[in-house]
Amino acid sequence: MAFSNPVVEAGVAGLAALFRERAVTPSEAVEVYLSRIERLNPRLNAFLAVDAEGARAAALASGARWAAGRPLSPIDGVPIGIKANIASVGLPLHAGIDAYRDQVADHDAVCVARLKAAGAVILGVLNMHEGALGATTDNPAFGRCQNPHWSGFTPGGSSGGSGAAAAAGLCAAALGTDTMGSVRIPSGYCGIFGLKPGRGRVSTEGVIPLSWTLDNVGPHARSAEDCRLVFEAMAEGAAALSAEGRPWAALDFSGQVRVDPRVVWAFEDRLQAARDLGLAVETLRLDDYDFGAVRRLGLLISEVEGHVVHEARLAERPEGFSRAFADGLAWGARQPAPRLAKAYRELETTAARLRARLSGYAGLLSPTTPQFAFVFDDPVPVNQADFTAMANVAGMPAAAFPSGLTGGMDGGLPLSVQVMAWTEADALDLAQTLARPVFTPPDFAG
Amino acid sequence: MAFSNPVVEAGVAGLAALFRERAVTPSEAVEVYLSRIERLNPRLNAFLAVDAEGARAAALASGARWAAGRPLSPIDGVPIGIKANIASVGLPLHAGIDAYRDQVADHDAVCVARLKAAGAVILGVLNMHEGALGATTDNPAFGRCQNPHWSGFTPGGSSGGSGAAAAAGLCAAALGTDTMGSVRIPSGYCGIFGLKPGRGRVSTEGVIPLSWTLDNVGPHARSAEDCRLVFEAMAEGAAALSAEGRPWAALDFSGQVRVDPRVVWAFEDRLQAARDLGLAVETLRLDDYDFGAVRRLGLLISEVEGHVVHEARLAERPEGFSRAFADGLAWGARQPAPRLAKAYRELETTAARLRARLSGYAGLLSPTTPQFAFVFDDPVPVNQADFTAMANVAGMPAAAFPSGLTGGMDGGLPLSVQVMAWTEADALDLAQTLARPVFTPPDFAG
Structure with missing residues (x-):
């Protein structure tokens, strides 16, 4: 079984070939995804905001580069969705937390800036587990995100919208964040690929953190090659030495x-x-x-660091946090410092x-x-x-x-x-x- | 002005030449230092324990290597004192804290093992500020260590015994530990050289920490070259790139x-x-x-991590900690975890x-x-x-x-x-x- 639309079926890697051969233009690819989002997203609630205007403008510019034979990268013109805790200028940046519902990003996260510099088209912002602390994407403020394989089932989380949207073909790839598994769990539950890069390989600057110690930004996509292309557009620093050849x-x-x-x-x-x-x-x-023990360690670090991240907003708008999320952060705030030092x-x-x-x-x-x-x-x-x-x-x-x-x-x-x-x-x-x-x-x- | 005894005047670097020329044997060098400690240490209270037997045995073995023309390193046979928070088998390991007064090291700290592997002779254990948290070496349990330049003045700290002993010629070099300046401050106050290596360049395994985040082991000696020789015997990993040539x-x-x-x-x-x-x-x-702000940061991290290090002994033997030291650790224990995460x-x-x-x-x-x-x-x-x-x-x-x-x-x-x-x-x-x-x-x- 495959997607009947060849643009969707092409994923990330296939789109460049279609663009190069002039079989499809980036504008056409964006229209395919925008119309699919309009038609199919209501069943999923994966996209929470769509930037049709911005995406169309970016696709037009990309099309000009492809027509001139000068694409910026292999992902020039590729439509990508981003998790709601990753900043892209003019798009909502709320991390799935009601208290930040009206916040709009005034700068790009480094990873998004790198994607844009590679020519990628940002389609919009994706649902997530509130504050990235949890793995069901049953979001109390923005609604449940459904698993595209079976409505009523969780898509996983915390990047549930990213996993669902990429699996359902509402974007060529999606960005998620992963603190304890939040890219890989929804990729797994939705039947696609997900990559958590090595620590420090993709900047988390411009991401609303859960835990700045454990967070990573990574791609969700329908092939490993697609993940690789999106990752490489964002990657910084030198890769470690390959260990291929060992068992x-x-x-x-x-x-x-x-x-x-x-x-x-x-x-x-x-x-x-x-x-x-x-x-x-x-x-x-x-x-x-x-x-x-590792589970408790990760939770402790996440709830303490998460408290630091949100303490100002918690004080201003306590009603903008769910009871469960606020309780987790409050637990973190109550822990004694030596416990965190040991962790x-x-x-x-x-x-x-x-x-x-x-x-x-x-x-x-x-x-x-x-x-x-x-x-x-x-x-x-x-x-x-x-x-x-x-x-x-x-x-x-x-x-x-x-x-x-x-x-x-x-x-x-x-x-x-x-x-x-x-x-x-x-x-x-x-x-x-x-x-x-x-x-x-x-x-x-x- | 210089030391009248040529063994002392030779420091670390000069001793190898004396050993090579057979002008002096390691056993003779050790006897010079042991007799100086016996004669002069009462004025300083720098050495808290001397291992005459162990030092003599090590010097004898070193002498055999020099006689055979096969020294283990340029510091083979060099008499060195170590701070009381660094483990050397059979020597006291109390970090200047009364509650650990009777603790004897049952293994060598990695840095000491490396010195011994290079042939160095461990003379004994040196006074320090209680728990390494402070810089006067006015130790309530083991007595004040005097500045060799002027009795009644602090030698600095926390490695005050190390600075005083090296400056007064009671050892060729000494090891100290440095969390916020504890090698360099006593080296400065006592008029000698001190090196805090880069993070991770000398193992702190086998050291009673104050702060495992900030602690470093480093040498005190009467020349920069002497510091270099002792440092290189302990160093691990690759040095960073030199920036010489820049202003x-x-x-x-x-x-x-x-x-x-x-x-x-x-x-x-x-x-x-x-x-x-x-x-x-x-x-x-x-x-x-x-x-x-950095001062408060360092103190917070040290007092929280110090509490983790000592909490078991604090519970068992609270009377073995001075009021000031216990108060500092108790303050660390009371801090909320988010404050430490921010720090x-x-x-x-x-x-x-x-x-x-x-x-x-x-x-x-x-x-x-x-x-x-x-x-x-x-x-x-x-x-x-x-x-x-x-x-x-x-x-x-x-x-x-x-x-x-x-x-x-x-x-x-x-x-x-x-x-x-x-x-x-x-x-x-x-x-x-x-x-x-x-x-x-x-x-x-x-």
């Missing part, structure tokens, strides 16, 4: 993380696929890695230990999440971010890629595998190699 | 830090000396650097700003301290560490070097200049070039 580690999480058997099955299936391709895959246990130190020692344990490998394969998309109002699984958080702790790149569908009673919800690696390129290459075909949500294929 | 910056602190006129005079005299040597020296103001973030942004401001320069010259050694029980100047803390914040190497004597009513107390640079070698080279001769304390010259 891959496959995480043996038994007894440590409770994982749905369908997730296990899809994970083992992809490991077998890797071995069938002749890749060396060795099982690795991380008995000294305490998933529960930062523990984060560093855990990172060093994890990196040392992985040093002999090309990277680590695991499920992206222990479960898959669930029904809104169902209890949120506490271990949802246990696999994804490892990469935030270690500061390593990690990509989520599709690994099949559940089928049956769950209505064919996407399953996902995560690959952590030393470089973004290594992670994306393996994701591309091992992914099962992307699952176009049937209701959005046309 | 030096001279800090214009007027209106920001109140500095004693004699300190100003000595500083300007050394700047003139630099210009006379043909060095490019440009005046630099750091108007966006808030000395008071760490402010530390990072201040460091980045400072490094950016210095990026066009070979480094920064300033006084080491705004004043010089003062009488015990006099009020402690609040701005004592304002110049030294800059290097801890920036994570940059910094050396203190002698710049003259006050003379007159103050009894000829040492003055000192600090050079911050991008590499330890750059800092030490300039220190060697610009230092006025080291001031051998008259009472200890014989």
